[in-house]
Each structure stands twice: as C-alpha cells, then as structure tokens.
Amino acid sequence: MGSESYSKLPFLDFSKPELTKPGTPQWESLKSQVRQALEEYGCFEASFDKISAEIRTAVFESLEELFDLPLQTKLRNASKKPFHGYVGQYPQVPLYESMGIDDADTPEKVENLTKTLWPQGNPRFSKTIQSYSEQLSEFDKMVRKMIVESFGLEKYMDEHIDSTNYLLRVMKYKGPKTPDTKIGLHSHTDKNIVTILYQNQVEGLEVQTKDGGWIKFQPSPNSFIVMIGDSLNAWLNGRLHSAFHRVMMSGNEARYSLGLFSIPKAGYIIKAPEEVVDEEHPLVFKPFDHVEFLKFYYSEAGQRAPSALHAYCGV
Numbered sequence: 035m036g037s038e039s040y041s042k043l044p045f046l047d048f049s050k051p052e053l054t055k056p057g058t059p060q061w062e063s064l065k066s067q068v069r070q071a072l073e074e075y076g077c078f079e080a081s082f083d084k085i086s087a088e089i090r091t092a093v094f095e096s097l098e099e100l101f102d103l104p105l106q107t108k109l110r111n112a113s114k115k116p117f118h119g120y121v122g123q124y125p126q127v128p129l130y131e132s133m134g135i136d137d138a139d140t141p142e143k144v145e146n147l148t149k150t151l152w153p154q155g156n157p158r159f160s161k162t163i164q165s166y167s168e169q170l171s172e173f174d175k176m177v178r179k180m181i182v183e184s185f186g187l188e189k190y191m192d193e194h195i196d197s198t199n200y201l202l203r204v205m206k207y208k209g210p211k212t213p214d215t216k217i218g219l220h221s222h223t224d225k226n227i228v229t230i231l232y233q234n235q236v237e238g239l240e241v242q243t244k245d246g247g248w249i250k251f252q253p254s255p256n257s258f259i260v261m262i263g264d265s266l267n268a269w270l271n272g273r274l275h276s277a278f279h280r281v282m283m284s285g286n287e288a289r290y291s292l293g294l295f296s297i298p299k300a301g302y303i304i305k306a307p308e309e310v311v312d313e314e315h316p317l318v319f320k321p322f323d324h325v326e327f328l329k330f331y332y333s334e335a336g337q338r339a340p341s342a343l344h345a346y347c348g349v
C-alpha cells in the first residue's frame with residue numbers, strides 16, 4: 035500500500051445534550067459508532083464541548099510557560115516510570131519534549147508538581163491542568179462505558195473504571211525549520227487503556243490504517259482524538275484494534291499537545307472476561323500485569339518486537 039492516504043478518521047459528535055443519559059436512542063447510536071470506529075481504526079475524532087473555551091486557551095498558555103522553563107527546572111520532575119516524568123533531549127527525536135503529570139485530575143498531586151517547578155507557586159497553572167484533566171476524565175469514562183456496554187460487560191463496569199489512574203502527558207514538538215518533514219515521535223501503539231489527545235493548530239499526528247496507509251489528522255479547536263491502547267484491546271480479547279500512530283513535523287511553528295492516558299493500576303491483572311471468549315473468538319492474550327508488560331516493552335526484545343503485546347503475552 036502507498037504510504038499516504040487522504041481519507042479521514044471517523045468523526046463522532048459528543049456535544050449533544052441527550053448524551054448525559056445512557057440508554058437514550060442517541061446514546062445507543064453513538065455507542066455503536068464508537069464500537070465500529072474502534073474496530074476499524076482504533077480511534078476516532080470527537081467533538082466534545084464540556085471543556086470551556088477559557089480552559090482550552092489557558093491550557094496552551096500553560097504549556098508554553100512550562101516548556102519555556104530552564105531545562106534544569108524541568109528535570110526536577112523525575113519519575114522511575116518511563117514517560118511519567120520529564121522526557122527530552124533524545125537524539126532519536128530531537129524535536130520532542132514531554133512532561134508527565136501523574137493523577138492530574140487530583141488537585142494535591144498537581145499542586146505538588148507545580149511547587150516542584152515553581153517554588154513560589156503558580157495557581158493558574160495548577161488550576162488549568164487539574165480542571166482540564168478532571169473534565170476530560172469524565173469523557174474517558176463515558177467512552178469506556180459505551181465500549182463496556184457494547185460488549186455486554188456491564189457487570190465489570192465498576193471494576194474496569196476503578197482499575198485505572200490518569201496520567202496527563204503534555205508535549206512540545208519544535209518546528210524543524212527545514213523544507214522537509216522530520217520525525218516528531220516514532221510510530222507506536224499506546225500501551226494503556228484509552229488515550230484522549232488534544233492539540234494546538236499545528237498539524238503532525240498521523241494514524242496508520244489497517245491496510246498500511248497513513249491518515250494525517252487535521253486539528254480543530256473543538257476536536258479531540260480518542261484512541262484505545264493495547265491493554266484495553268487485550269482485556270477485550272483483541273476484539274478492537276490498537277492503531278500505530280506517529281508525529282511528523284514540518285514548518286517553523288511548535289506543536290503543543292496533551293494526552294490524557296487512563297492506565298491500569300500496578301498489580302491489577304488484565305484478563306479477558308469469559309463473555310468475550312468463545313469458539314469464534316479464542317483467547318488471544320494470557321492474563322498480565324501492565325507494569326510487567328511495560329518493563330518488557332522498554333527492554334531490547336520488547337523494542338524489537340513488531341507487537342510487544344503479542345510477544346509478551348500472546349497465546
């Protein structure tokens with residue numbers, strides 16, 4: 035297949051007021067569109083209007099302020115977990131920098147990080163990041179409720195939602211300032227449950243289709259990308275699709291993006307419920323602990339494998 039495709043990702047409208055009530059015809063219709071999009075593309079573009087324009091604008095001002103801090107200050111946000119602290123200055127991805135904020139929906143946690151970066155305080159930063167994360171986590175739960183319902187797994191709903199934490203990772207990709215396109219972030223699948231991406235007006239995100247083409251995402255201020263990760267796909271016995279995606283940069287302008295990642299808690303064993311395993315759908319993945327899976331993913335063997343998940347726990 036060619037390396038480029040001009041098709042678009044499925045677009046789903048979550049800004050209808052009826053959607054606050056599960057069970058309405060609108061809910062049911064959107065639920066089946068979510069299922070279809072995730073089976074075919076592993077992601078979709080969503081319009082979601084519960085985050086005010088003020089917060090959305092403030093988020094990008096906060097990101098600029100954060101990445102403009104001296105490197106020594108950014109490095110103070112260290113984490114033992116890969117990609118949970120400050121990441122940057124990697125020769126393989128020289129345009130890329132990111133900062134992880136664990137439990138970004140919890141005020142005290144965000145406040146702690148803020149104090150690490152700005153000892154004198156920065157209430158606007160804390161408030162913006164925490165409100166954004168909390169409001170978007172409601173959207174994550176809504177989408178996951180639809181997915182769980184669509185597989186008839188309602189009895190696992192509370193366990194499923196309670197088994198995850200939220201990591202907000204904020205990213206900056208410098209413009210390469212060259213005539214040709216440069217890599218921003220290498221192609222990968224996400225390893226978590228659900229990722230919700232949001233970004234400024236600078237293009238760069240590309241999603242691979244099942245036939246190998248790349249869809250270039252054209253951002254708009256009201257649009258979020260909802261994408262599933264390998265752990266959710268494993269829990270659903272491989273019944274959805276987790277998409278490879280990458281960031282390709284061109285031009286002079288910096289791209290700022292945010293990903294809200296729902297991540298399985300340490301020690302929680304991801305095991306496909308019996309309802310999604312049958313003769314037509316034999317078990318694809320053995321039960322696993324997400325933290326152990328990540329250790330494998332970041333090992334040499336994990337980095338080499340075309341699918342780290344299959345290599346780690348494929349049946």
Ligand SMILES: O=C(O)CCC(=O)C(=O)O
Pocket residue numbers: 203205219224231233239279280281291292293
């Ligand atoms: O910057 C983006 O839009 C994508 C980031 C991404 O794929 C990731 O952090 O896993």
Ligand SMILES: [Fe+2]
Pocket residue numbers: 222223224279
């Ligand atoms: Fe990703």
